[in-house]
Amino acid sequence: xxxxxxxxxxxxxxxxxxxxxxxxxxxxxxxxxxxxxxxxxxxxxxxxxxxxxxxxxxxxxxxxxxxxxxxxxxxxxxxxxxxxxxxxxxxxxxxxxxxxxxxxxxxxxxxxxxxxxxxxxxxxxxxxxxxxxxxxxxxxxxxxxxxxxxxxxxxxxxxxxxxxxxxxxxxxxxxxxxxxxxxxxxxxxxxxxxxxxxxxxxxxxxxxxxxxxxxxxxxxxxxxxxxxxxxxxxxxxxxxxxxxxx
Amino acid sequence: xxxxxxxxxxxxxxxxxxxxxxxxxxxxxxxxxxxxxxxxxxxxxxxxxxxxxxxxxxxxxxxxxxxxxxxxxxxxxxxxxxxxxxxxxxxxxxxxxxxxxxxxxxxxxxxxxxxxxxxxxxxxxxxxxxxxxxxxxxxxxxxxxxxxxxxxxxxxxxxxxxxxxxxxxxxxxxxxxxxxxxxxxxxxxxxxxxxxxxxxxxxxxxxxxxxxxxxxxxxxxxxxxxxxxxxxxxxxxxxxxxxxxxxxxxxxxxxxxxxxxxxxxxxxxxxxxxxxxxxxxxxxxxxxxxxxxxxxxxxxxxxxxxxxxxxxxxxxxxxxxxxxxxxxxxxxxxxxxxxxxxxxxxxxxxxxxxxxxxxxxxxxxxxxxxxxxxxxxxxxxxxxxx
Numbered sequence: 001x002x003x004x005x006x007x008x009x010x011x012x013x014x015x016x017x018x019x020x021x022x023x024x025x026x027x028x029x030x031x032x033x034x035x036x037x038x039x040x041x042x043x044x045x046x047x048x049x050x051x052x053x054x055x056x057x058x059x060x061x062x063x064x065x066x067x068x069x070x071x072x073x074x075x076x077x078x079x080x081x082x083x084x085x086x087x088x089x090x091x092x093x094x095x096x097x098x099x100x101x102x103x104x105x106x107x108x109x110x111x112x113x114x115x116x117x118x119x120x121x122x123x124x125x126x127x128x129x130x131x132x133x134x135x136x137x138x139x140x141x142x143x144x145x146x147x148x149x150x151x152x153x154x155x156x157x158x159x160x161x162x163x164x165x166x167x168x169x170x171x172x173x174x175x176x177x178x179x180x181x182x183x184x185x186x187x188x189x190x191x192x193x194x195x196x197x198x199x200x201x202x203x204x205x206x207x208x209x210x211x212x213x214x215x216x217x218x219x220x221x222x223x224x225x226x227x228x229x230x231x232x233x234x235x236x237x238x239x240x241x242x243x244x245x246x
Numbered sequence: 247x248x249x250x251x252x253x254x255x256x257x258x259x260x261x262x263x264x265x266x267x268x269x270x271x272x273x274x275x276x277x278x279x280x281x282x283x284x285x286x287x288x289x290x291x292x293x294x295x296x297x298x299x300x301x302x303x304x305x306x307x308x309x310x311x312x313x314x315x316x317x318x319x320x321x322x323x324x325x326x327x328x329x330x331x332x333x334x335x336x337x338x339x340x341x342x343x344x345x346x347x348x349x350x351x352x353x354x355x356x357x358x359x360x361x362x363x364x365x366x367x368x369x370x371x372x373x374x375x376x377x378x379x380x381x382x383x384x385x386x387x388x389x390x391x392x393x394x395x396x397x398x399x400x401x402x403x404x405x406x407x408x409x410x411x412x413x414x415x416x417x418x419x420x421x422x423x424x425x426x427x428x429x430x431x432x433x434x435x436x437x438x439x440x441x442x443x444x445x446x447x448x449x450x451x452x453x454x455x456x457x458x459x460x461x462x463x464x465x466x467x468x469x470x471x472x473x474x475x476x477x478x479x480x481x482x483x484x485x486x487x488x489x490x491x492x493x494x495x496x497x498x499x500x501x502x503x504x505x506x507x508x509x510x511x512x513x514x515x516x517x518x519x520x521x522x523x524x525x526x527x528x529x530x531x532x533x534x535x536x537x538x539x540x541x542x543x544x545x546x547x548x549x550x551x552x553x554x555x556x557x558x559x560x561x562x563x564x565x566x567x568x569x570x571x572x573x574x575x576x577x578x579x580x581x582x583x584x585x586x587x588x589x590x591x592x593x594x595x596x597x598x599x600x601x602x603x604x605x606x607x608x609x610x611x612x613x614x615x616x617x618x619x620x621x622x623x624x625x626x627x628x629x630x631x632x
Contacts, residue, residue: 078290087588105588114434120372121361140361141284141354143294144372150434152588156294156354158285174283175354235433 043129044240045182046212047196048222049104051245054206056102061207062086064198068183070171072161081155083107083180084195103246104206106195107132107153107180108231108239115145115154115179124177130240131184134177141175150232151239154179182209212240247398250624251617258620265613272606275599276351284354287600292592293583295352297604300579302348304454304571305341305611306425307447309382311455312338313418314485320411326477332397332622333466333474334459335390340615342383342421346376347607371427378421385414398625422447435582437515440503446496447574452489454570456482457563462619464560472623476556483559487547490566494544497573518584518591519577526584526593529577536572539565 065071065083072081084106091098113132116124123139126132134145146154154177161171169185172178183193191197192209199207210219219242222228228242279286289296315334318324350356367373389411396403426444433439460482466472504512517523519533543565546552553559585591596604 079285080291114432117369118371118432120367120370120376121358121365122367123361138358138361138365139355140358141356142349142352142372143354144370144428146291146294147582148432148434150587152292152586152590155291157283158289158291159283174285177354237433 042213043211044213045109045129045131045187046210046219046223046240046242047106047109047182047193048208048219048228048242048244050206050208051101051103051243052206053204054102054104055204056086058202058204059086060198060202060204061104061195064194065180067165068169068186068194070161070164070166070169071178072157072159072163072172074159079158081157081161081178083155083178101246103243105151105153106241108151108237108241109180109182111238111240112236114148114150114237118144118148120144127184129187131182131187132179133181133184134179136170136172136176136178139176141177143177145177149179150235150237247395247621247625250621253624254620258616261616262613265609265616268605268609269613270606272603272609275602276606278599279351279603280356284352286597288595288597290592290594292586292590293580293594295579295583296594297575297596297600298348298352300575301604301607302345302352303425303447303579304575305344305348306379306422307451307570307574308455308458309338309341309345309379310418310422310448311451311459312386313415314452314456314489315459315482316411316418317415318481320408321415324481326475326481329472329474329626330459330463330478330482332390332394333462333619335386336615336618336622337455337459337462338386338418339383339390339618340611342379342386343614344607344611345379347610348604349376351603351607371424371431375421375424375428378417378424382414382417382421385410385417389414394622394625398629419448422451429578429582434587436509436511438578438582440500442496442499446493446500449489449493449496450570450574453486453493454567456485456489457566460486460563461560461567464556466619466623470623470627472626479556479559480553483547483553486563486566487544487553490540490544490547493570494540514585515581519581523585524591526591528593528595529580532572533577536569536577540569540573543569 062082062084066073069083071083072079074080084104087103087105089101089103091100109130109132111126111130113124113126116122116126116132119125120142121138121140123135124132124145125135141156143156146152146156156177157172157174160174164171183191183195186193193207196207196209199205208219208222210217212220212223214220215224222244223242228244229246230239230242231246233239275286287296287298312334315327315330319327319331350359353359362373362376389407392407393403393411423444426447429435429438430440430443460479463474463479463482467474501516504516514523518526519529521527522530543562546558547562547566552562580594583592583594
């Protein structure tokens with residue numbers, strides 16, 4: 001098999017990886033597949049962010065997230081917390097002809113999460129369904145997880161959150177770290193993440209969420225097509241957030 | 247023996263008063279930080295470690311450097327370090343005491359500090375660092391107290407201390423190695439992710455710590471007629487000279503790898519340090535000053551004639567400490583955050599309360615150091631009279 005085709009067929013796990021680098025990543029892919037076959041593995045949540053459908057002036061997902069999870073906005077970039085946010089990628093060289101690109105960023109729910117690896121008190125951990133959670137009663141606020149995250153997805157509560165829109169979900173005091181958890185509290189009740197609902201209601205359907213272990217699910221189908229990209233896919237973190245049109 | 251710390255001249259009490267004032271100022275700011283959170287510091291979502299962790303890193307080095315007097319004295323029976331060893335151990339104790347304090351004041355939830363021991367986590371370098379530092383503190387306390395007590399009574403130290411002394415040598419190396427591993431194992435921070443970080447930390451530690459010991463020895467001789475001997479100071483100066491040259495070499499190796507490979511991730515950090523990025527260049531003047539002082543001091547230290555002149559040596563030691571403090575206490579930690587993994591350039595400057603808390607922790611260390619040295623000097627004076 002020609003190496004190019006081989007890489008293409010291996011799909012998203014290899015996006016952005018040079019051929020020489022592929023062996024250890026292939027190894028981790030195969031172990032994932034084995035896990036998927038196991039009846040014990042259960043669900044594995046993942047998300048596809050379709051940038052071709054995402055409107056750069058829309059804030060539905062971000063607003064819904066803030067509302068649902070009581071994510072603090074202080075009006076100062078030094079302290080603002082974001083679980084899902086929009087970043088603009090500008091080409092370094094203006095003469096390159098590349099356009100600015102707007103990208104949604106969030107916790108990538110790595111299968112091999114560096115934040116959980118470095119946490120000195122196991123406050124950050126990965127649940128069986130692959131969601132990376134943080135125990136806000138155990139977190140000592142050392143901020144090591146933020147520093148270890150290659151996606152800048154972890155945030156720290158520098159001050160108390162004055163707002164508390166959703167009384168059914170706790171807000172955080174100052175001194176603990178946090179990040180997106182795919183609205184695990186809603187998933188556990190059979191719901192879907194707030195951002196996904198909001199995006200659908202706004203008529204975009206740019207966020208596709210589901211169980212990657214379920215071969216019938218839309219996300220499993222999309223991932224199988226092999227056209228999606230993951231950020232820093234070659235770093236061994238095995239993110240479970242995929243991008244279309246990145 | 248301990249009562250000597252509570253009796254002293256007016257000058258001694260004034261000194262303790264100065265350190266206590268620093269502690270008080272720090273405590274006031276810290277109580278503010280406890281209620282308001284780390285928002286009173288200059289840290290942000292992008293630069294999430296600042297001067298606290300940087301001081302921690304610098305002081306782990308000072309603590310580890312005691313091995314530079316312990317090893318020659320106990321392993322090679324180098325007698326000239328006889329009077330210096332206890333000063334080295336005292337410095338290690340006070341430095342290693344400040345390390346966990348700097349971590350503590352950096353925590354968002356300091357009252358949960360014990361979670362590190364309640365939930366031991368083998369895969370976290372921070373857990374291992376805490377273990378190594380605590381072990382080193384206990385070792386130095388036990389070794390320092392027993393050997394000094396034996397010396398006071400005029401006999402040899404008990405036999406069971408010897409294995410502890412031998413153990414303290416690798417543990418000294420380990421505390422700074424594991425501290426470097428805190429940084430160098432993170433794929434998200436290419437500036438830190440370099441295998442030379444631990445050796446580089448050790449080299450700079452073995453330059454700054456002994457420099458501090460030289461200054462302390464010279465001061466004690468001037469103030470209290472407590473003389474560690476010219477030979478000991480000259481040997482320390484030689485150690486500083488070698489360590490400084492090795493430190494600069496290691497830094498040069500870093501420069502080569504980053505700049506020659508020309509990989510943006512690696513080049514940007516160095517660009518930020520020395521030139522600034524996107525108009526942010528608060529660090530650049532510091533880094534240029536630090537590097538210039540480092541090179542000048544290293545060159546002058548190599549020349550035996552300059553080293554031999556104790557007054558000139560003292561100036562060089564101040565230079566060495568200053569340059570390494572800039573490098574470790576500011577440069578290495580802060581630059582790891584710039585640019586961020588997403589390419590953002592955010593500057594960091596410590597705030598006044600942050601500096602006050604830093605001064606407070608140093609106050610605690612200096613208070614302990616002053617009292618320890620007071621005991622040593624008093625007991626030695628008494629022995630001389632007898």
